[in-house]
Amino acid sequence: MENTDTQQMWEERYAESERIWSGRPNARLVEVVSTLPPGAALELGCGEGGDTVWLAQRGWRVLAVDIANNALQRAAAALEAAGGDLAERVEFQRHDLTVTFPCGRFDLVTAHFLHSPTEWDRDAVMRRAAAAVAPGGRLLIVDHAEAPPWAEHIHDHVFATAEEVVAGMDLDPAEWERERVERAGREGLGPDGQLGTLVDNVILLRRR
Template identity: 65%
Template sequence: MPVSEPVDIQAMWNERYGEKERIWSGNPNARLAEVVSELAPGRALDLGCGEGGDARWLAQQGWHVVAVDVSDTALQRAAADAGELAARIDFQRHDLMQTFPDGSYDLVSAQFLHSPVPWERDRLLRRAAEAVATGGTLFIVDHGEAPPWASKLDKHVHHFPSAQEVVDGLQLDPPRWDIVRAERAGREAIGSDGQTGSLVDNVIIARRKA
């Protein structure tokens, strides 16, 4: 069988963000606003921050945020939009399969951290869990199934792990962690081109005890 050429992840995502002046709405992810509003602000890590909507919202709520993405294009837009909130946000470029931000965090957020190419996602999420401080929260939201506006091909070939599969892949040590929530949840949403539809999210919240 022919050997696949390695994918330049940074170039791929720069090309994706280069398709339009803006890819996302600029609003925070709905689940983030729903869940994090109940937490006391501290230090947050936003994995796959994109154009910075979540990072800006967290900063507005009083969090100090390290916001990470592999795409220079996305990070440049996020920094340009931060305005006075830039004092609370440290934008960093990382290919998370290669490098990871230093430090520990009261909140580690991975919102829709999917990839169109194969990668070791479970390993990355375990590394994310390691970055959660004692008493802190690991908050993961995934697509539970393809959005209604996804192409038929994407719906057919992409596997969306269940919430329990994500929890199992994390391999969290029960004496050190509480699984607060791990379930499918529906919501109404608007796609990047203005489409409306019903989405299914997998919501995983784990709190570190020790």
């Protein structure tokens, strides 16, 4: 059964302000996907659509999924604001990924910061994400490896390592090539414009 508490939590999180995320595509997405030929992409936890818009602008057909209607509406508005015929290349679907998962096989399955403060079996969701990758396609997972320097409340949180995320998916090594499984820092801006180092787990796997 769908966990309406989780949906409600995210709906309320989005309702707190007009915009939560930067609206820009995630740095790791740009870093990894800029060199890939466009195809069919599945985006898990699309939030306000910064990555969705960028992928569509690069020629990808995108199925963008989130648990929160508020997020999906903002992502659709961002797509419309970006103009052109981008909307023709994007479909939005609402799923609680712990309960239902989009159908199909994709050249790219991407999940950026698909974290949630609620209790959930994220490994199971990531296993389904891997299963949705077409032969020759890629799975890109980008997680926080540690709290941002400006975070006030979550410094005692234990973050999974990139290796733990990969182990949780229990993939057949004969079927998957590890292109990147690492912890990587980058410069980023905090909510008040402060500069700091953000540390990500970057997991890029290619299905043979």
